Amino acid sequence: MRRRIAFACVCLVGIVSAPALARAEVPVHIRIIKGSKNGPAKMDDSLLVLKKQLSPLAYVQWTQETDEKRTMSKGKIEFFKLPNGDDVSLQLRDEQPDKVTFEVVLLARKTHNKLTVERGQRIVHQVSGEKDGSAFFLTVIVWPDAR
Amino acid sequence: MRSCVRIAPMIGSRPGELPAEDARALAAHLETCAACRALAARFEATDGLVAEALLARANARDFAPFVDQVMARVGHRSPRAAARTDRRSLLDALRERWRIAVPALAAAVVLAAVGTFMYGGEHVVAEPEQRLASLEVELSGEGSIVLQTSDGPVVLLAPDDDTGS
Numbered sequence: 075m076r077r078r079i080a081f082a083c084v085c086l087v088g089i090v091s092a093p094a095l096a097r098a099e100v101p102v103h104i105r106i107i108k109g110s111k112n113g114p115a116k117m118d119d120s121l122l123v124l125k126k127q128l129s130p131l132a133y134v135q136w137t138q139e140t141d142e143k144r145t146m147s148k149g150k151i152e153f154f155k156l157p158n159g160d161d162v163s164l165q166l167r168d169e170q171p172d173k174v175t176f177e178v179v180l181l182a183r184k185t186h187n188k189l190t191v192e193r194g195q196r197i198v199h200q201v202s203g204e205k206d207g208s209a210f211f212l213t214v215i216v217w218p219d220a221r
Numbered sequence: 222m223r224s225c226v227r228i229a230p231m232i233g234s235r236p237g238e239l240p241a242e243d244a245r246a247l248a249a250h251l252e253t254c255a256a257c258r259a260l261a262a263r264f265e266a267t268d269g270l271v272a273e274a275l276l277a278r279a280n281a282r283d284f285a286p287f288v289d290q291v292m293a294r295v296g297h298r299s300p301r302a303a304a305r306t307d308r309r310s311l312l313d314a315l316r317e318r319w320r321i322a323v324p325a326l327a328a329a330v331v332l333a334a335v336g337t338f339m340y341g342g343e344h345v346v347a348e349p350e351q352r353l354a355s356l357e358v359e360l361s362g363e364g365s366i367v368l369q370t371s372d373g374p375v376v377l378l379a380p381d382d383d384t385g386s
Binding site: 124126127128130131175183188189192195196200202209215 | 355356357358359360361365368370371372373374375376377378380
């Protein structure tokens with residue numbers, strides 16, 4: 075009888091926690107892109123979905139350096155190597171049904187920025203200083219099915 | 222004499238008015254009867270005078286009011302009278318039907334206002350896809366600038382000094 079009760083409790087806990095566990099794994103789409111003020115105005119075809127966010131900036135030429143899809147869980151830190159040798163870390167700080175919080179850390183610049191965005195929103199974060207008219211950016215969007 | 226009685230109504234007839242037989246009888250009688258011949262001559266002399274006189278009298282009279290009165294009776298009016306009558310009839314109609322006219326006018330004004338608000342105010346009300354998403358930002362470390370767009374935030378770093386990265 076006790077075993078049956080214990081087994082039922084375990085099943086109940088599993089049923090209740092399964093959705094929570096499922097939510098903890100969040101698929102994200104991450105890119106490292108380069109913006110340049112030099113050269114003719116041009117944008118890689120793969121970056122056209124970022125046009126609304128990138129067009130207000132002073133950079134006229136945009137190229138994609140890396141393109142990754144990862145699954146992040148709450149508290150997990152992902153590291154990315156920039157073409158200029160710097161490192162940038164990305165951490166999923168919080169995840170809610172309609173919004174998510176990321177923290178971007180730039181060790182070389184001692185920058186910690188935490189951003190909470192709505193579902194389907196994309197973060198575009200400059201991750202390097204401007205050099206010779208060019209700079210690197212990191213873009214991250216959750217639920218990559220959206221865009 | 223009996224011939225004159227029979228022929229007299231034919232005197233003064235216009236050419237082609239009489240049948241051929243009566244025209245031959247008239248001509249034959251006028252050749253033999255001086256009295257009928259004189260009568261025919263008087264008719265010929267006065268032919269058209271009555272018509273001309275009537276026409277002159279008609280031209281001398283102003284028939285415009287007559288025309289207006291007749292057309293008014295049949296429903297057609299002169300432009301000047303029509304304009305005066307239209308204004309009066311519209312006001313009269315509104316006075317008579319104010320219970321219907323006032324709510325109808327009010328409803329028309331309300332509909333126009335609603336339509337203007339909904340379709341004319343699109344320059345003021347943002348489209349849903351242009352709405353800026355909610356954003357919470359905590360920045361620490363070196364200065365950063367956040368641009369908010371409808372697709373999400375753009376975070377820019379403060380310009381470097383001379384060193385760059």
